[in-house]
Amino acid sequence: xxxxTASGSERTAxxxxxxxxxxxxxxxxxxxxxxxxxxxxxxxxTILYVAVPSVTEDLRPGPVELLWIVxxxxxxxxxxxxxxxxxxxxxxxxxxLLLGYGLFGLASAGxxxxxxxxxxxxxxxxxxxxxxxxxxxxxxxxxxxxxDRRERAVAIGVWSAVAAVGAAVGPVLGGFLVENxxxxxxxxxxxxxxxxxxxxxxxxxxxxxxxxxxxxxxxGAVIAALGVLGxxxxxxxxxxxxxxxxxxxxxxxxxxxxxxxVFVRRQRRRRHPLIDLRLFxxxxxxxxxxxxxxxxxxxxxxxLIAVQYLQLVLGLSPLETGLRLLPLVFSAMAAGxxxxxxxxxxxxxxxxxxxxxxxxxxxxxxxxxxxxxxxxLLALGxxxxxxxxxxxxxxxxxxxxxxxxxxxxxxxAAIGETSYQLGAGIGVALLGSVMNAAYAxxxxxxxxxxxxxxxxxxxxxxEAYKVASGLGESARAVLREAARGSFxxxxxxxxxxxxxxxxxxxxxxxxxxxxxxxxxxxxDGEGTxxxxxxxxxxxxxxxx
Numbered sequence: 433x434x435x436x437t438a439s440g441s442e443r444t445a446x447x448x449x450x451x452x453x454x455x456x457x458x459x460x461x462x463x464x465x466x467x468x469x470x471x472x473x474x475x476x477x478t479i480l481y482v483a484v485p486s487v488t489e490d491l492r493p494g495p496v497e498l499l500w501i502v503x504x505x506x507x508x509x510x511x512x513x514x515x516x517x518x519x520x521x522x523x524x525x526x527x528x529l530l531l532g533y534g535l536f537g538l539a540s541a542g543x544x545x546x547x548x549x550x551x552x553x554x555x556x557x558x559x560x561x562x563x564x565x566x567x568x569x570x571x572x573x574x575x576x577x578x579x580d581r582r583e584r585a586v587a588i589g590v591w592s593a594v595a596a597v598g599a600a601v602g603p604v605l606g607g608f609l610v611e612n613x614x615x616x617x618x619x620x621x622x623x624x625x626x627x628x629x630x631x632x633x634x635x636x637x638x639x640x641x642x643x644x645x646x647x648x649x650x651x652g653a654v655i656a657a658l659g660v661l662g663x664x665x666x667x668x669x670x671x672x673x674x675x676x677x678x679x680x681x682x683x684x685x686x687x688x689x690x691x692x693x694v695f696v697r698r699q700r701r702r703r704h705p706l707i708d709l710r711l712f713x714x715x716x717x718x719x720x721x722x723x724x725x726x727x728x729x730x731x732x733x734x735x736l737i738a739v740q741y742l743q744l745v746l747g748l749s750p751l752e753t754g755l756r757l758l759p760l761v762f763s764a765m766a767a768g769x770x771x772x773x774x775x776x777x778x779x780x781x782x783x784x785x786x787x788x789x790x791x792x793x794x795x796x797x798x799x800x801x802x803x804x805x806x807x808x809l810l811a812l813g814x815x816x817x818x819x820x821x822x823x824x825x826x827x828x829x830x831x832x833x834x835x836x837x838x839x840x841x842x843x844x845a846a847i848g849e850t851s852y853q854l855g856a857g858i859g860v861a862l863l864g865s866v867m868n869a870a871y872a873x874x875x876x877x878x879x880x881x882x883x884x885x886x887x888x889x890x891x892x893x894x895e896a897y898k899v900a901s902g903l904g905e906s907a908r909a910v911l912r913e914a915a916r917g918s919f920x921x922x923x924x925x926x927x928x929x930x931x932x933x934x935x936x937x938x939x940x941x942x943x944x945x946x947x948x949x950x951x952x953x954x955x956d957g958e959g960t961x962x963x964x965x966x967x968x969x970x971x972x973x974x975x976x
Contacts, residue, residue, distance in 0.1 A: 458636075459577050463587050465636060466570040467594040469533065469629045472622050473563045474598025477506060479606040479618045486615035493549035500553050503668055508560025509567070510853035511661035515653040517568035517846025518706040522648045525569045525576070526639040530630060532565025537626030544616035544623075555619075571845035575833055576640040585772035588830050593768025596822055597761050603739070604754030611751065649706045655695045656706070660850060662688020667854075670861035707843045711836060716780070717844075719943040720832035721851045723784055726940065727824045728855025729862060730933040731791070731817075737867055737926060738798075744893045745916055746805050759811045763818035771826035779947035784827035788938035790820030792931040799927050802920060824937070831944055863926050868892075870925040874918030880910045893919045 480487075480502060487493070493501060520528040539558035546552035574591060578584035609617040666685030674681045699705035712718040742753040775783055794816030800809055829848055836844030868891075875890040877883065885903060889896035889911055896915035900908045 459583070459587075462577050462637060463574065463590060465629065465633055466574055467591055468625070469529075469566055469633075470570050470591065471594050471598045472625055473536070473566050474595050475602045475605065476559060476563065476619075476622070478599050478602030480505075483606055483610050483615040483618050486610050487552070490615065491546070491549050491552065493552075497549040497553065501549060501556055504553055505556045505560045505563070506853060506857075507661060507664055507668065508557050509563040510664045510850060510857070511657045512561060512564035513568055513846045513850045513853070514656045514660065514707070514843070515846075516565045517572065517849070518653060518843045519648065520569050520572060521641060521840065521843055524639050524641045525572050526633070526637045528565050529569035529573065529637065530633055532562045532569065533626050533630040533633060534562075536562030536566065537623050537630070540619045540622035540626065544619040546616075567849050568845040571829075571833065571848065573637065573640065575836075575845070576838060577638065579838070581834055582772065582776065584834065585775050585830050588833065589768040589771035589826055591768075592771070592822060592826050592829060593765040596764040596768065596818070596825075601754070601761060604751065604757075607749075607751040607754055647704075649698075649702060649704075652695060652698050652702070652706050655691050655698065659688045659691030659695055660854070662686075662691060664688075664854065664857050667857040667861045670865065707847065708840060711840070711844065711847075714835050715943050716831045716945055717835040719940060720780075720784075720828040720835070721847060723788075723824065723828040723937055723941055723944075724832070724848060724851045725855035725858075726933060726937040727788070727791075727821060727828070728852055729859040730795075730930045730937065731821055732856040732859040737863065737923060740893060741801060741919070741923060744897065745803060745919065756810065757814065760814040760818035763815040764822040767819045767822035768826055771823065771830070774823065775827060775830060779945065780827050780831045781942060781944040781946050784824055784831075784941035784944055785938045787820050787822075787824030787827060788934045788941060791817060791824060792820075792934035792938070794820055795927050795931045795934065799924050801923065803916060824941075827944075828941075863930060866929050867922045867926045869922075871918045871922035874921060875911075875914060878911055878914045881907050881914075885911065886914075889915055 484498065484502065487501065488498060516528055516532075535558060539555050539562055543552055543555035543559065546555055571591065574587050575584065578587045605621075606618050609621070662684040666681050666683070666688065669678070669681040669684070670676055676682060696709065699707055699709050712721070739753055739757075742748045742756055748756065771783075778786070794813050797809070797816065798813040800806065832848055833844055871893075872890040875886050875896065878886040878889075881889075881903070885899050885907075889899045893915055896911060900911040900915070903911060
């Protein structure tokens with residue numbers, strides 16, 4: 433594995449250029465800066481959810497405009513991760529990160545003060561570009577600043593815990609801000625923090641980049657961005673209820689998949705590719721990426737359904753719902769902070785496999801959820817869920833990043849983040865489809881309720897409540913009861929499906945190495961192989 437050196441020291445071939453110091457206590461200060469910036473990017477993925485009603489009331493967006501206001505941020509961010517990750521390897525990761533800070537702050541101000549839906553959509557798209565610049569840069573700089581694998585494992589644990597906290601706390605913070613201020617405050621809080629990050633980062637963060645071997649493949653980067661955009665857009669449309677065979681769903685997925693295939697073929701032919709696809713031939717790297725996708729696929733869609741359960745079945749407010757999810761947040765933090773010790777004690781294979789199994793057990797425990805508020809059961813389930821899920825992601829991310837050469841850290845981080853986003857999008861679509869397939873039949877015909885009303889109620893529990901509010905008292909009670917029963921049945925089927933996916937992930941994780949290789953041992957092994965090749969070449973030359 434390639435190491436890093438500070439500027440001014442002797443640099444050997446294959447070691448990326450790095451400016452600034454990554455030694456001593458300064459490494460941990462750099463980690464704090466990276467994690468704070470990541471926290472606000474992660475917050476922005478979920479903080480808008482609770483502000484949607486206020487945005488709708490104030491700006492009056494149409495249904496399509498509202499959908500784009502919510503979805504354009506993750507769509508743009510996911511599609512540009514590979515582009516900015518590999519560009520950072522070429523022009524400097526710190527430079528890309530600082531530009532991301534500036535753009536994220538300006539876009540946040542534009543979103544907070546947007547006078548109409550169109551300006552808000554543009555601002556959210558710019559936020560996605562800024563987020564795509566920040567996310568892979570934080571992880572790749574972390575990879576450079578912590579060349580020792582044991583210290584890097586601790587740093588990745590903190591980084592992954594912060595990412596989990598940001599996404600989970602978003603609805604809580606958003607609910608507080610909307611209740612006490614106005615919807616624009618969910619964006620405005622980014623502005624002062626990004627300003628501070630820009631100033632501190634310019635002074636403190638080290639610059640690093642990979643070897644500049646050949647020109648940067650601009651065409652390949654654009655093809656990858658458009659390919660990921662098409663796939664994610666199509667998957668999100670499935671998650672929103674559009675059928676898979678619909679032209680607006682199947683078209684983007686097919687075009688996106690075709691472009692990604694063109695990208696792969698192009699990278700294999702190029703002498704200096706954006707991403708060295710030979711990384712996927714390494715069992716630890718390819719398996720880690722697969723585990724990230726599967727973990728997100730099994731749980732993100734489930735989290736959205738759980739929020740509906742807490743609000744629509746138990747009747748909790750958005751703020752109360754966010755507070756109920758805090759056990760999940762704190763257990764995820766604990767898993768991230770203890771992940772390094774667990775990794776050294778049991779190795780990547782056991783850590784990721786047990787993380788999947790523990791998460792599956794937690795999901796199966798949650799099948800006991802019904803119309804009664806079982807506070808302690810939910811709290812226990814969320815604690816196990818958060819700890820198991822974060823343990824899985826920690827082990828997978830650490831194995832993936834450690835397997836990649838240091839000069840390709842940005843590309844590897846972009847692959848990991850893209851896998852995360854793709855898994856989340858596919859998970860929402862897949863588990864949402866399972867939920868709808870199990871929920872709808874229960875409302876096909878409800879005795880005492882007009883057929884047209886029961887048909888409309890079969891779309892979702894929220895829609896069922898709206899339909900019931902327009903019926904007579906007797907029919908209203910019958911429809912609400914039937915809808916809750918069907919929702920709980922669908923929830924249990926979805927939980928079991930998620931558990932099966934997680935157990936599949938546990939089996940796949942068995943391909944990971946038994947233990948985390950020591951960087952010194954790997955360097956010695958690579959040095960021995962290099963000496964062997966040199967000796968063989970010398971012998972061949974002597975013989976000729």
